[in-house]
Structures are given as C-alpha cells and as structure tokens.
Amino acid sequence: MFDQSEEDGTVVLLDAEPPAGQRAAVQRAERLCPSGAISVLLDD
Numbered sequence: 001m002f003d004q005s006e007e008d009g010t011v012v013l014l015d016a017e018p019p020a021g022q023r024a025a026v027q028r029a030e031r032l033c034p035s036g037a038i039s040v041l042l043d044d
Helices: 020-032
Strands: 002-004 012-013
Touching: none
Parallel strands: none
Antiparallel strands: 002 012
16 A cells, blocks of 8 residues: 655555555554554545
C-alpha cells in the first residue's frame, strides 16, 4: 500500500485502493506510524 523513500524518509503511496483483505493491516500501519505521516480514508 505504501513504503518509505530511501532518500528522504517520506511516505510513498504504492496502491491507493488496496484489497479489502488488507484493510486491517492498513489501519494498523496508520495507528503505528510514529510521525503520523500516514492517513487512511475509507469509503464504506
């Protein structure tokens, strides 16, 4: 879904619409991001 740039550490979006089966993992990554750089918006 996302990665971190080797050059400057910024978040790089890889998949703007991940599969539904990855929803929990994406939300967990958002909660655990130490800098708060990840923000997830869900279309329910």
